[in-house]
Amino acid sequence: MLRYIYGTKLNRFPRLRASMFHDRAEQFHRRLGWEVNVDSQGEEHDQYDLLNPLYVIWELEDGSHGGSMRFLPTTGRTMINEHFSHLTDGVKIESPFIWECTRFCISPRADRRAAAALVLGAGELMDNFKLSHFCGVFDPRMERIYRLYHVDPDVIGAAGEGKDRIGVGLWEMKPEAWKPTLARLGIDRETSLTWFDHSFNRAPLMPDHDEIRRIA
Numbered sequence: 001m002l003r004y005i006y007g008t009k010l011n012r013f014p015r016l017r018a019s020m021f022h023d024r025a026e027q028f029h030r031r032l033g034w035e036v037n038v039d040s041q042g043e044e045h046d047q048y049d050l051l052n053p054l055y056v057i058w059e060l061e062d063g064s065h066g067g068s069m070r071f072l073p074t075t076g077r078t079m080i081n082e083h084f085s086h087l088t089d090g091v092k093i094e095s096p097f098i099w100e101c102t103r104f105c106i107s108p109r110a111d112r113r114a115a116a117a118l119v120l121g122a123g124e125l126m127d128n129f130k131l132s133h134f135c136g137v138f139d140p141r142m143e144r145i146y147r148l149y150h151v152d153p154d155v156i157g158a159a160g161e162g163k164d165r166i167g168v169g170l171w172e173m174k175p176e177a178w179k180p181t182l183a184r185l186g187i188d189r190e191t192s193l194t195w196f197d198h199s200f201n202r203a204p205l206m207p208d209h210d211e212i213r214r215i216a
Helices: 007-012 014-031 047-051 079-083 113-128 140-148 175-185 189-199 209-215
Strands: 002-006 054-059 065-073 098-106 133-138 154-159 166-171
Touching (some): 002 113, 002 189, 007 014, 047 065, 065 113, 079 098, 079 133, 113 189
Antiparallel strands (some): 002 054, 065 098, 154 166
């Protein structure tokens, strides 16, 4: 299922939290070779994890992390404005209707549904929080995923060539994106909204027996 969890509440889900930060270390440090900080516990964190971001997390059946993204309003500190402003010619992205999305991570334990789940979660955030766009930095490996789910960004800046190219984009959840995303997950919109409402205590969710055991 999808969970939407603010940073200050991550400790309520210790297995989900630990496996997310371990998977981030695996993907960004060991597999992609990024210069990121990995602590003695093998977890990858940065300064933006301290700003109480909202995490969208695909939870696997065993309660561990299957995939995640991190969101911060652009009215506060963001990675784009502090580290990638050269890609926007120094123009600051700042609006209550635009949030930054970073740390798109897929667990090696997850199946093909994980990417679809994260696209769906972003769409639910945009729709339910009445946002107009997300902004983020992306590299070529992500472009196939964007095309698959009809969420190609509007590119507002880029630098580099080939596999070293990075861009800054603005995303919106286009109407044509909902159907293939839900189909890839094998669920309907009602189920998606139930997950969203449960995370924000807007409606009760009756868990299955395995989930009851995890909570207990």
